[in-house]
Amino acid sequence: MAPIRPRLVLALAALMVGTLMAAPTRADAPPPADHAITVTPGRPGPAIAPTMYGVFFEDINNAADGGLYAELVQNRSFEFGPADNRTYTPLTAWQQTATGGATGTLQVVDDAERLNTRNRNHLRLALAGTGSGAARFGIVNSGYGAGMALREGARHDFSVWARTDAAAGTPLTVELRTADGTAVSAPLGITVRGDRWTKYTGTLTSRLTTTSGRLAVTAAGSGTLRLDMVSLFPRDTYKGRPNGLREDLAEKIAALKPGFLRFPGGCLVNTGSHQAYEAPNWERRRSYQWKDTIGPVEQRAVNANFWGYHQSYGLGYYEYFQFAEDIGAMPLPVVPALVTGCGENKVTDDPALLERHIQDTLDLIEFANGPVTSEWGRKRAAMGHPKPFGLTHLGVGNEENLPDAFFTRFTAFREAIAARYPDITVIGNSGPDDSGSVFDRAWQLSRQAGVAMVDEHYYNSPQWFLENNHRYDAYDRHGPKVFLGEYASRDNRFHNALSEAAFMTGLERNADVVRLASYAPLLADVDHTQWRPDMIWFDNHRSWGSTSYEVQKLFMNNTGDRVVPSRATTTPAVSGPITGAVGLSTWATSAAYDDVEVTAADGTALLKDDFSAGDTRWTRTAGRGDWAVRDGAFVQADTAAEDTLVTAGDTGWHDYDLRLKATKKSGREGFLIAFGVRDTGNHYWWNLGGWNNTRSAVEEAVDGGKETLTENGTTIETGRTYDIHVRVRGRQVTLYLDGREWGRFTDDKAAEPFRQVVTRDKGDLVVKVVNAQATPARTRIDLGTAKVAPTARLTTLTGAPDAVNTADDQPVRPRASTLRGVAKEFTYTFPAHSVTFMRIRAG
Incomplete structure (x- = not known):
């Protein structure tokens, strides 16, 4: 694509009114490009749903275990194995430890003494009873990444399921350590009694701050000790919930003020076998099935993650619903349709299995919305939430590349849900791309069947996002609505965020068609990443928003309730041949x-x-x-x-x-x-x-x-x-x-770097302008109304196009200022490489 050349027109300096808080221009910078924005407030634009922008959570990039799920112990139930990752063993993240001359052996076993049929492995310690009076033999867990992040004075909740054949019981010592073995907490003493599984709990308080902490569990005496579900949670989870979420990550998500939470995927939803986790099928590569993920955590099935690691399901459907409620978001679960996607592209032809998954989906709606007198509403209440969660939308399938096979099964789900729960909006999808034969066929089938909403996914270059601002202008206003469930520009530089911002102005302008939209993926562990770009990055003790996070937050916190019609001048692109x-x-x-x-x-x-x-x-x-x-x-x-x-x-x-x-x-x-x-x-x-x-x-x-x-x-x-x-x-x-x-x-689409949209937020006009070019945009703004406040609140994101937010440096952050001299008509110069939100009180 040829480079973009700014449009040259006569200067508009004579139209400037008042004192403007524009960023100064360097003497050697290029002259501003001239633009105009005309607002027509008297003509109604589309209403914007309060759920317009949301977040999509998938367990990719260690987003759940080791990420949002606050559990600090990795492989707590000794279920890791080659099915998850070829480098894994049942003792991944564990090491043997001994003091005072103690000896013994460790073995992970799956036998008749297991905790339960869905949590099959456990650790058997044969204690030799050797050594001095202070002798201890046991295990140390290294947590995720570099270790466990411990903060001086912070309390941690420990628990373990254990049993022993020692008649007098087996004394356990539990403590926090550094990587070199130094104890950093007072020891917690627990005596395991009896040869029946029992849960033991206690509290540990760290004496120092470290990012390489360890958890040690050691035993004295002799005999056979069995351990399972060794757990350590920070007391300070999000909203203090047990089995809860990592506070800083949850708070960053909550700060977006999302209108919905889509979960649990993604490719997790519809890849792998669709069989249940039950004898004799102990399959470890199953599609994500919600019933595996509720109830007591020690009774939840585990699964291999499509992205190459392990899912404990400690973060399950109940926790997703609870989190959505905590952040004021509409829950939007997605269930498998028995057609795999994400490169697998297989169809399951098993009517009985299809019927079982349809019934599971009906049960899911009852779990979310049913009264406590219903079977699944009672299970929800038993987990601590008698009040229904208020589910209104549900997706069936994800990125299927076989549209006809998918739609046959989607129709069976849709009809069954409509017959029992007619108020639930059932969402289909259009495959993994923004266009093409799969996309066209999926949309054709959805239109013909009168599907309420279609989930589109695409990850493209910044150029594509700059070229496709008008994508939804031509969509049928009376056809299925669009749920843009996954989109992002392929990198995490500010140039990518600017292109996404430019595209988002088109989403808002078409809010009558695009009813829901979520950037993806949401979270990424900086040391274990399967996909880039991502919105929020983290390590074991820090988290930070990417440049795209800052753009998403700006739009999500200033959406408004109605589009105000407006138009702007454009920047024509240079036309030239394809070269190379x-x-x-x-x-x-x-x-x-x-x-x-x-x-x-x-x-x-x-x-x-x-x-x-x-x-x-x-x-x-x-x-x-x-x-x-x-x-x-x-x-x-x-x-x-x-x-x-x-x-x-x-x-x-x-x-x-x-x-x-x-x-x-x-x-x-x-x-x-x-x-x-x-x-x-x-x-x-x-x-x-x-x-x-x-x-x-x-x-x-x-x-x-x-x-x-x-x-x-x-x-x-x-x-x-x-x-x-x-x-x-x-x-x-x-x-x-x-x-x-x-x-x-x-290939002749113009990559327009200057985009805008105007929305009304109660009594304010919010003028949202993206200037993705290297030239400041001197802009004449006509608000179309005589009654405006003389000042406006500005929020601006600026930075070098290659700028990247990191743990140690976030160069792209919002800057608040006040703009004076606002009138019905005025001029403002938008900085090069910037997103600016101008909030004006208007009568």
Whole structure:
């Protein structure tokens, strides 16, 4: 995409009124670009639902265990194993410890003496009774990450389930330690008595502050001691709730003032087996099923996490509902539809299993809303919440790539829910992308069936968000409403946040169509991250908001209740041809390329390579793939390597034809044919046989973030040679496969850096302006009303486009100020790279 050039118009300095609190401009800075905003307050705009913006929680990036869930002990019930992560064992995070010459053995067992059938493993200690009077043998837990974060004077609630065959009982000593073994709390003494499982509790107070704390549990004497559910919680959980949430993370979420809380996923919802956790099926890769996650924590099933670690389910459906209530958010759970997504793409054809999941969903609604006299309402009351949670919305399915199979099952859920709970809004979805064949078919089925709301998901480049502000302008005002359940620009720099802010002005302008929206993912452990970008980052003792968090908070705290119609001048983009070199790549696939030719539009040869002279004309990216000339072709042989791009040619090339032959040798996918390559993060590529060889598409990469421009369901056969032709003319591209036109597109959308929306919040007009360009935006503002207060409250986010908020430095933070000289018409200069909210009292 060509760079953006500011529009040049006559200066509007003569229209300036009063003293404006604009940021000063450096003498060597470029002159301001001139804009105008015209507000029409007398014409009603769409109402904005109080639930417009919310948060989406998924247990990704250690967001639950080791994150929002305040439990400090990792692997508290000794259930970790290779099913969760190939590096895990039942003693992950545990170490043996001994003092005073004590000896013994440790063994994690699953036998008839287990705590219960859903918590199968426990730790058996064979105590030898050796050593001095102070001899102790036992275990130490290292917590998550660097250790347990302990604060001087802070109290911690300890609990353990234990039993012993020692007739006189087994004395336990529990204490907090540093990493080197130094005790940092007074010892807690507990005597385990009897060979029946019993819960023991106590309190530990740290004597110092450390981020590498440990929990030690040691025993004296001899005999067999069994331990399970070894737990340590800070007393200061969010709102003081037992089995509660980490206070600083919960407070940052609450500070957003979210209108809804979507949970528990995400890919967690619909991946893995849909079978129940019951004998003889002790499956550890099941879809997320809500009944596994309620009741006493020691009786909850565990599960392997889709994102490569373990789920204890200590943070379960009851805790999600409770948290939503605590922060004033509408609960919005999502249940599996028996069609897997997120790359699995499998359909479960089992009518009895489908019926069981539908009944589970009906039971979920009863759990949330039923009276205490109902079966599941009684279970909710037994957990401590007699009052119903007030569930009104429920999602079925998540990012299914098989729209027809999904919709058949979705319809069965929807009809059953409507028959029993007609007031519940049942939400469908449109797959994992913003466009394409899956998206179109899913929306077609939803429109035809009169579905109330469709959940859209997309993660794209900043360029895409700047280009697509008007995405929802053309949506059917009488069709299904949109729940934008997951979206983000692919990075965490301020430039990404600015592009998201620009896009959000379009969401608000279309509040009659886009009824719910949530950035995703919400949380990320800085040391254990499966996905980026993320909104809130944390380690074991600190948390901080990304630049996108600051944007989301600004919009969510100043939404308003109605859109006020307004319009603004635009900045036209420079139009020019697609330029760049060519490239070859693979993704988890071995492929051979040959007879590569690039010719200019006039027939001039730019590149011709049959690899008979080697591969010297191609530039590799270090560490990506195993490229070599083999049997007269250029071959990438590593089937595990991803994004193996090699390039040739000139970045100034334009209006050319790229032809080549490609053969898949082995692996999961097909070919990646690149053109318009400016560097490894900025290019187009034709992804043939992508997404585990389920479909094909052209993607544009801008600074590493990708968006889909056109696609279809083409798959690639192993061993077959394909003739590939890419024709680039101006900004139009036509693609041919084996001599037939495969598809075409024109990449000519303007990336508008100046966006605005105006809303009414009770008696205030809130003028929200995003200036994502490097030039200040001198703007004439016409409020369209004679009665306005002479001052306005400003909240501004500014920063360098590459700025990133970190634990030690948050350069992008809101700045409050007062703007004087406000009138019906006035001029204000919005800083370069800024988001500004101007709150004006208007009559």
